[in-house]
Amino acid sequence: MSGFARRWGDGPREVLALHCSLAHSGAWEGVVRALGPGLRVTAPDILGHGRAPDIDPGRDLHDQCYEAVLPHLPEGRFDAVGHSFGATLALRLAEEMPERVRSLTLIEPVLFAAAQGSGVYRPYRALISRYERLLADGDRKAAAQEFLRLWGADGGLDDMPEAQQRYMIDRIHFIKASDDALFHDSAGLVPRLGQVRAPTLLVQGGDCLPVTAAIIDRMEREIADTTRISVPGAGHMVPITHPVPVAGAIADLFARSG
Structure with a gap:
């Protein structure tokens, strides 16, 4: 079972949006409205959230969440947008299917393994x-x-x-349950950061935790084509609390990624 997905718009540009832990697909409402017309946005509920089935405690969490997202992928090329845990799933899509992901937006990604070796x-x-x-x-x-x-x-x-x-x-x-995925990188995402070919937007709240800044520092160094923004006055929930500046940065990325 792959669960439920919300959809907005009927434009020609396909976007996949992946929400954070403890939320659901409706969390993208503000960003989608601020992005405006011309898009078709698909936002699935990640396993264990919204109307999706619960997680299987006997399986690797990242594997099962990633597999449940795959049936919701738009046909052809698409823009992958993810927040927090959802950003780690979007990153995996960009690493595993580079020919499909047109652009990549990682908002406050929580791939803590990328911060190992830092002081935070x-x-x-x-x-x-x-x-x-x-x-x-x-x-x-x-x-x-x-x-x-x-x-x-x-x-x-x-x-x-x-x-x-x-x-x-x-x-x-x-x-x-996400410890193996985020702290121990069970999906092997960190060693493959340099393989990301899609133009990538890195978004952090201006008041983000130091560990988030360290994660984004690593991604900025190792992903070839990155743009980084910090939203003043925002924390981890920046796409919900500050959807307009986040949407503006995403629109700029879309404009330069074809």
């Missing part, structure tokens, strides 16, 4: 350990609060409507 990797592992302890103790709400304190928008879990809180608490195990 170990401090981040220590920072996230409180979330991991809370989850191991079975306190899912406190684990979600701690995780969103680091990675969510202002206000965190407590400022969200009750239904949205429950949605995130119910899926908080996905974060720990």
